[in-house]
Amino acid sequence: MDIESLLERLLAGERAAISEALNLVDDQRSEQREWALELLDRLSAQEAATRAHVVGLTGAPGAGKSSLLNALVESLREASSRVGIIAVDPSSQRSGGALLGDRMRLSASAREAGVFLRSMAARDRLGGLADATRASTVVLCASFDWVFIETVGIGQSECEVAQLVDSLVFVAQPGAGDTLQFMKAGILELPDIFVVNKADTGAVADRTRTELGGALQLAEASATPGWKPPLLSASARDRTGIEEVQTQIEAHAEATRASGDFARRRKEGQLAFATESLLRRYGEWGLAQIGGTHEIGRRLERAEGRSAFGIVLDLGREIEAALGQG
Numbered sequence: 124m125d126i127e128s129l130l131e132r133l134l135a136g137e138r139a140a141i142s143e144a145l146n147l148v149d150d151q152r153s154e155q156r157e158w159a160l161e162l163l164d165r166l167s168a169q170e171a172a173t174r175a176h177v178v179g180l181t182g183a184p185g186a187g188k189s190s191l192l193n194a195l196v197e198s199l200r201e202a203s204s205r206v207g208i209i210a211v212d213p214s215s216q217r218s219g220g221a222l223l224g225d226r227m228r229l230s231a232s233a234r235e236a237g238v239f240l241r242s243m244a245a246r247d248r249l250g251g252l253a254d255a256t257r258a259s260t261v262v263l264c265a266s267f268d269w270v271f272i273e274t275v276g277i278g279q280s281e282c283e284v285a286q287l288v289d290s291l292v293f294v295a296q297p298g299a300g301d302t303l304q305f306m307k308a309g310i311l312e313l314p315d316i317f318v319v320n321k322a323d324t325g326a327v328a329d330r331t332r333t334e335l336g337g338a339l340q341l342a343e344a345s346a347t348p349g350w351k352p353p354l355l356s357a358s359a360r361d362r363t364g365i366e367e368v369q370t371q372i373e374a375h376a377e378a379t380r381a382s383g384d385f386a387r388r389r390k391e392g393q394l395a396f397a398t399e400s401l402l403r404r405y406g407e408w409g410l411a412q413i414g415g416t417h418e419i420g421r422r423l424e425r426a427e428g429r430s431a432f433g434i435v436l437d438l439g440r441e442i443e444a445a446l447g448q449g
């Protein structure tokens with residue numbers, strides 16, 4: 124396995140290398156997994172890793188996330204930005220056509236060289252979906268300016284995706300009563316930007332916007348200092364309000380970076396990844412061999428250029444050595 128050359132080809136944006144790397148980080152076999160962690164560790168140290176901005180797009184099924192993304196990608200491509208997309212299908216209950224549908228809806232722009240789309244299905248996945256998504260994100264960050272993650276969700280999955288991204292956009296479905304569900308779940312604080320899509324539906328969209336606006340006034344302040352999550356209206360169908368969505372995403376990218384919130388989020392994400400992936404592989408008992416979850420945080424603190432992926436590799440070897448001796 125020539126990690127060095129794969130790394131170079133990735134940084135050069137070579138499509139074949141991107142597919143190769145995505146397959147590698149999805150491979151659960153022991154040896155491949157170690158190569159993958161090594162690659163991800165090397166990628167994390169690249170300037171490209173922090174230059175790229177990761178945006179999550181979440182919302183109820185059918186809210187128009189893919190359509191909105193398609194419009195955004197077109198608009199970003201006009202500015203010559205390179206865009207990587209991960210479409211996550213978290214539920215096996217969803218219609219089998221969902222992934223294919225996403226692919227088709229995004230196909231026009233996805234055929235271009237500057238756009239790359241990866242679909243990920245939750246079913247048949249051995250590792251955690253969040254970890255797999257994170258690994259794919261790191262790969263795409265090497266080659267693209269923007270990386271978008273589309274996930275369906277109300278509740279649990281927002282919390283999970285919030286840990287994976289630098290900016291979170293919530294796409295509201297007019298009339299779907301999302302707002303109430305969101306308030307109940309207490310997760311109105313998570314999104315950095317709110318978009319009521321399908322503005323072309325008129326009164327229904329207006330009512331949802333008013334409702335959401337009211338709920339947002341009661342919500343906690345944003346995690347990003349100095350940032351008040353904007354509430355926008357857009358129509359992916361009529362291509363209205365798209366530019367404003369893009370402008371606000373760019374504004375949040377700037378705000379989160381300037382305030383140090385970006386670094387904090389990435390750090391938290393790294394800790395979550397390392398803890399979850401070691402726990403899943405070795406369990407509480409395995410982790411206890413190296414001093415428990417506490418030790419993971421300590422290692423990350425004094426990591427000196429080693430990313431969470433490298434730490435998972437190191438600690439995994441230490442745990443295996445300890446268990447081998449015991």
Ligand SMILES: Nc1nc2c(ncn2[C@@H]2O[C@H](COP(=O)(O)OP(=O)(O)OP(=O)(O)O)[C@@H](O)[C@H]2O)c(=O)[nH]1
Pocket residue numbers: 182183184185186187188189190191221225228275320321322323324357358359360361
């Ligand atoms: N009227 C109207 N319909 C829209 C708009 N955006 C999307 N749609 C329609 O809404 C439906 C769902 O759109 P998608 O973009 O697939 O929604 P999604 O949120 O990605 O759906 P899932 O990935 O299945 O959760 C499709 O029939 C779209 O044509 C819009 O701005 N206005």
Ligand SMILES: [Mg+2]
Pocket residue numbers: 188189190225273
């Ligand atoms: Mg979709």
